[in-house]
Amino acid sequence: MRDSTDYQTKKQALRRWLTVYGRNPVEACLQDAQLRPKVLHLADSNQKSDKLDRLIALAEKRGCDVRFHDRDALARISKNKKQDQGVALDVECQAFNDLSVFLQSTSEETCRLILLDRVTNPQNLGMILRSTTAAGITGVIVPERGCAPLGPLVAKASAGTLFHAPVLRCTSSSEALDALLGLGFTCYTLSSHTESNFFEEHIPAKAVFVLGNESEGVAPDIASRCQAKVRIPMHNGVESLNVAITAALIAYYLDR
């Protein structure tokens, strides 16, 4: 039992970590006072350079481990041998959290969340994180299963906001919904066919908005477990909005 609890705790802690690769992105993260760099990984095969020396000096200054690996081991860490330039960094994002840890620890009465169900396009995911973080949303749930990986494409599309976004991690949308329904959250999906206008709806203090895949929407087994539907009104025969636009409208309106 002890081992299992330890494993669980470690897994939850690791959900605050991101692995960044490439010399410039790694340098930017090492210089960001709001991030906690944990381990700088370097390939043995890297040739000595001023840039590398600077990265190592920065890492040491930040109290970050420096580890050397053979080239293939580094590629397994970065998961992108072609673009990692022999450098990767594990960084702890203080705004990230494991969903269940967050739900146990939060004492706020008002908690409005967005749950992303299979948002596969990194461009959309990055834009969502950028604008909902700017809006001051409590948290954006990004399940490991189904969503675009939180990697360099998402970081770029988020204009760097990814590292400071209130990302809540879990395994799947279904697991997130179990936890949220158990805690009395009202779970909303968006629909153009319902009468309830999002902008006129009374949104309870504990609410989550489930936004779905770009072409298929929210998965039927997830949608069927949500208790409420709202629509964002659309004029001029427009049938749908981009998911990043929808997320921004929801997050900013909730902040009003």
Add this chain to the structure above:
Amino acid sequence: MRDSTDYQTKKQALRRWLTVYGRNPVEACLQDAQLRPKVLHLADSNQKSDKLDRLIALAEKRGCDVRFHDRDALARISKNKKQDQGVALDVECQAFNDLSVFLQSTSEETCRLILLDRVTNPQNLGMILRSTTAAGITGVIVPERGCAPLGPLVAKASAGTLFHAPVLRCTSSSEALDALLGLGFTCYTLSSHTESNFFEEHIPAKAVFVLGNESEGVAPDIASRCQAKVRIPMHNGVESLNVAITAALIAYYLDR
């Protein structure tokens, strides 16, 4: 004088026209009851096919001219020889207008517009048109100079909304500003450095929001002529929002 007036009238009328190319996009426009197809252009070199016969039949049914050209002349019409598939269509978009014609003819007391100053990314332009049209904005001014061309990339990014968007055309941002200031519009730019919160601001009945280039913002000579600045509040250290997100927030909030 007569000739000059005729020329001006014709130019204004042509600002409601778009040229579409490629067999499927042309077919979609010919089938859209809300558009007025004007001229179907075909290359002499096209081989006979059922699809082409169907396009010609559709065009005739809609009262649309059918004209044949040599291959190079068709390429000059489509401006994209590689992808036009020997087919182009001039289509009148009833929601489009020439800015000065619109300003002379509108009798609405409330007129809220967005002016796009050098939005060069077709992806952003398409998203802006999609969400502001959905929000029911009165008009989006897209100057010919500086903005991405209203072509297939914008149409795709707009999810087809481009053809039904309230696009107001003019030559340049500067020309648009002259006209709007002359008619008593309040011209706003967005700034993160001002105290005025857009969501709390009283917006006058006649107002235009000038949104600028993705990296440079609004051109200095345009910004300096605007009378007011507002900010969209941003939390968590986020420094800016994507221009398409900004446009959607403005358009939807003005509709409230």
